[in-house]
Amino acid sequence: MSKKIKEFAGNFYPDQYKKDSKLDINHNYLLEQFADHDEILNKIKQVVIRGDFTLGSIVDEVEEEYAKLCGTKHAIGVGSGTDALFLSLKSIGVDRGDEVITTPFTFFATVGAIATAGATPVFVDCGDDLNINADLIESAITPRTKAIMPVHWSGRPCEMDSINAIAEKHGIYVIEDACHAIQATYKNRPAGSLGDFGCFSFHPLKNLNVWGDGGIITTDSDEHAKRLKLIRNHGLIGRNECVEFAYNSRLDSVQAVVVKHMLGKIDNITKSRISNAMYLDDKLNGISEIDIPKRDNDLKEVFHLYMFRANKRDELQQYLISKKIDAKVHYPIPMHLQEAAKKYGYTEGNFPVCEMAGKSVISFPVHEFVTKNDLDKIVDHVKSFYGV
Numbered sequence: 600m601s602k603k604i605k606e607f608a609g610n611f612y613p614d615q616y617k618k619d620s621k622l623d624i625n626h627n628y629l630l631e632q633f634a635d636h637d638e639i640l641n642k643i644k645q646v647v648i649r650g651d652f653t654l655g656s657i658v659d660e661v662e663e664e665y666a667k668l669c670g671t672k673h674a675i676g677v678g679s680g681t682d683a684l685f686l687s688l689k690s691i692g693v694d695r696g697d698e699v700i701t702t703p704f705t706f707f708a709t710v711g712a713i714a715t716a717g718a719t720p721v722f723v724d725c726g727d728d729l730n731i732n733a734d735l736i737e738s739a740i741t742p743r744t745k746a747i748m749p750v751h752w753s754g755r756p757c758e759m760d761s762i763n764a765i766a767e768k769h770g771i772y773v774i775e776d777a778c779h780a781i782q783a784t785y786k787n788r789p790a791g792s793l794g795d796f797g798c799f800s801f802h803p804l805k806n807l808n809v810w811g812d813g814g815i816i817t818t819d820s821d822e823h824a825k826r827l828k829l830i831r832n833h834g835l836i837g838r839n840e841c842v843e844f845a846y847n848s849r850l851d852s853v854q855a856v857v858v859k860h861m862l863g864k865i866d867n868i869t870k871s872r873i874s875n876a877m878y879l880d881d882k883l884n885g886i887s888e889i890d891i892p893k894r895d896n897d898l899k900e901v902f903h904l905y906m907f908r909a910n911k912r913d914e915l916q917q918y919l920i921s922k923k924i925d926a927k928v929h930y931p932i933p934m935h936l937q938e939a940a941k942k943y944g945y946t947e948g949n950f951p952v953c954e955m956a957g958k959s960v961i962s963f964p965v966h967e968f969v970t971k972n973d974l975d976k977i978v979d980h981v982k983s984f985y986g987v
């Protein structure tokens with residue numbers, strides 16, 4: 600057992616909740632988000648009265664609505680965003696000995712899904728936009744490569760035309776990690792419709808959030824939609840017959856009620872995130888110590904986070920926290936340098952852009968409950984930190 604595992608104290612979330620609640624401008628906005636909980640609870644009551652907790656009719660309704668939102672033929676509700684990635688990999692038969700290409704600048708779940716599917720994650724550095732650098736993908740392809748998993752990081756779509764062209768040339772799949780990217784578009788096409796599979800998370804701090812865990816997979820493939828519906832539910836074709844021993848990862852009916860409720864709000868959520876981000880862009884551009892990613896007219900970014908690179912990042916973060924602003928780092932240690940990745944043999948220096956990002960990025964909340972006054976406070980404190 601490693602020293603880190605020995606020292607691991609168990610559930611760290613209760614302490615995290617306490618810490619966050621002391622800040623004024625917070626990434627966690629769930630109290631405001633669900634202030635209308637009575638309305639949701641009343642809808643959940645209907646599920647309780649019907650008793651269709653497992654893949655009830657509300658899940659079908661959500662799937663239909665979500666597929667429309669993403670412009671895909673199908674959407675399949677699953678237990679989480681991680682499971683959406685994992686089940687998509689399993690749907691195309693990924694197993695031991697296979698390789699899946701992704702970025703080391705992502706959340707653990709992207710890589711975790713690849714590893715738990717049995718495959719080896721193969722990393723490719725990110726570009727200045729903090730997304731996977733499409734120009735570097737082809738040289739990472741081997742006969743064992745089964746898929747590319749681009750991550751639309753913080754809600755900015757990846758360079759999908761290039762990625763799809765490489766995948767087509769090599770006969771491999773594209774699985775979008777669109778967990779940050781509901782309603783983002785690439786050349787006017789929605790995230791989730793850009794590859795073979797789109798994987799979304801409904802985690803409480805995502806742009807569309809539920810009361811626990813949930814996820815969904817979008818696809819145009821009839822065959823894969825059918826297969827995903829089988830393998831999320833034990834491989835059952837009916838109560839008594841199983842065609843393939845598989846998994847239990849279904850979008851819960853109770854969570855589906857919350858998804859449906861939130862789908863009614865997503866247009867406004869997206870609009871306010873974009874408008875808050877544009878406000879910050881406008882006020883912060885021109886500060887020479889920070890580097891805001893260039894915006895691209897081909898992309899609609901949905902700003903799961905508002906992120907930039909900053910000189911003296913750690914000091915800036917501490918300063919802002921002292922001013923009760925929840926400045927976070929997503930994430931300081933890239934995936935290839937995590938203890939969990941040791942067995943893949945990567946070392947510091949392998950992915951310089953990503954490693955530099957880990958040392959310099961900082962993110963701010965721009966959700967719909969952040970006010971103009973809050974944004975002005977962020978701007979004033981960033982400016983005062985740099986003395987400009």
Ligand SMILES: Cc1ncc(COP(=O)(O)O)c(C=O)c1O
Pocket residue numbers: 679680681682705706708709750776778779799800801802812813814
């Ligand atoms: C980029 C990314 N991929 C995948 C996931 C996994 O989603 P979930 O927490 O719903 O399993 C997350 C977030 O939590 C994420 O940020």
